[in-house]
Amino acid sequence: MKFVLFSDLHLDSPFQWAGPSLGRKLRLALRETLDRVCRLAVDEGADALLCAGDLYEQENFTPDTAEYLRSSFEKLTPLRVFIAPGNHDWYGPTSLYREVPWSPNVRVFDEARLSAVPLDGQVTLWGAAHRAPANTDGFLRGFHADGPALNVALFHGSERGFLTEQDEGKVPHAAFREDEISAAGLRHAFVGHYHQPRDSQWLTYAGSPQPLAFGKSSGNAVIVELTDGEIHRTRVDVSSVAFHSVPLDVSGAGSMSEILARARDAVAQLRGVARVTVSGRLAAAVDLKLDDIRANPAELDGLVVRTKDLIADYDFDALAEEQTVRGQFVRDVRNGDLADDETQRVLVLGLRALDGRTDLEPV
Ligand SMILES: [Mn+2]
Numbered sequence: 001m002k003f004v005l006f007s008d009l010h011l012d013s014p015f016q017w018a019g020p021s022l023g024r025k026l027r028l029a030l031r032e033t034l035d036r037v038c039r040l041a042v043d044e045g046a047d048a049l050l051c052a053g054d055l056y057e058q059e060n061f062t063p064d065t066a067e068y069l070r071s072s073f074e075k076l077t078p079l080r081v082f083i084a085p086g087n088h089d090w091y092g093p094t095s096l097y098r099e100v101p102w103s104p105n106v107r108v109f110d111e112a113r114l115s116a117v118p119l120d121g122q123v124t125l126w127g128a129a130h131r132a133p134a135n136t137d138g139f140l141r142g143f144h145a146d147g148p149a150l151n152v153a154l155f156h157g158s159e160r161g162f163l164t165e166q167d168e169g170k171v172p173h174a175a176f177r178e179d180e181i182s183a184a185g186l187r188h189a190f191v192g193h194y195h196q197p198r199d200s201q202w203l204t205y206a207g208s209p210q211p212l213a214f215g216k217s218s219g220n221a222v223i224v225e226l227t228d229g230e231i232h233r234t235r236v237d238v239s240s241v242a243f244h245s246v247p248l249d250v251s252g253a254g255s256m257s258e259i260l261a262r263a264r265d266a267v268a269q270l271r272g273v274a275r276v277t278v279s280g281r282l283a284a285a286v287d288l289k290l291d292d293i294r295a296n297p298a299e300l301d302g303l304v305v306r307t308k309d310l311i312a313d314y315d316f317d318a319l320a321e322e323q324t325v326r327g328q329f330v331r332d333v334r335n336g337d338l339a340d341d342e343t344q345r346v347l348v349l350g351l352r353a354l355d356g357r358t359d360l361e362p363v
Pocket residue numbers: 054086087088156192193194
């Protein structure tokens with residue numbers, strides 16, 4: 001028995017951080033990733049494609065996505081498709097899953113408890129759905145799979161021991177413990193929700209196959225082979241857009257042209273999307289405009305530019321000697337009763353404002 005497993009694709013994710021144009025590209029890229037998952041299942045001759053939830057986002061999905069999913073899965077016939085809805089694609093009254101006239105090869109689990117699908121006389125697949133966007137109980141509580149078949153489960157939930165390794169703020173929907181899997185008579189659980197991949201003896205988190213933001217964890221599609229009760233997994237990269245985090249230190253640059261040259265070098269060889277983080281000591285004479293960097297995306301589909309730990313490099317002692325408005329400003333702020341870091345912030349903001357600059361929020 002061979003499966004291809006994936007989860008947490010989040011079709012129609014709004015990508016608010018990316019803006020409308022790049023956001024649309026990234027939403028199309030999520031579909032390209034699903035196309036790759038489907039091709040992988042066909043090429044591998046899999047018996048079934050398993051989705052462990054968060055296939056799309058209930059709050060954001062469009063009729064276009066509904067038809068895209070219907071036709072994508074219909075084309076896989078006779079390959080079977082099993083979907084266990086998660087907290088984002090929860091099975092509710094207005095669910096995409098209810099609206100779509102699925103082809104006979106597709107089975108969407110729609111109950112809040114695990115129900116059985118015998119696959120080939122030897123393996124039974126148990127699946128369940130989130131029926132609400134929150135407060136779903138763990139599916140293994142009070143559950144036991146009986147019978148001689150080898151029992152495996154497909155659901156969306158939070159293994160408690162793994163929660164601490166997730167991105168901050170991850171909500172433990174449908175929580176369970178790993179040792180509940182074997183106690184429930186299951187050989188293995190295929191699980192979604194965590195975007196970071198994990199393979200253990202008892203469970204597999206595929207992870208999100210395409211990153212949803214910079215610095216976020218991502219996983220893969222997983223080819224799963226079940227032979228004589230043994231499980232063998234192969235992870236395959238199906239992402240369609242690479243995410244690059246690019247540091248750009250502006251220390252020592254004398255002009256905006258020099259910074260632009262550094263930025264061009266940093267992204268020249270990259271494909272996909274990049275986030276350039278501008279940091280370092282910015283010389284006082286430099287007229288930093290982040291839009292100038294954004295305007296040179298080279299071969300990238302998208303370029304995001306931000307500042308972090310950027311320090312405007314003023315010589316406050318020299319400025320304080322000046323018999324100018326600027327000098328008076330520096331003396332007044334320094335003689336005030338602000339904390340040191342606040343003094344620095346007010347000085348930099350004030351000096352740049354006096355220079356007529358509004359583009360920089362210094363740290
Ligand atoms: Mn989830």
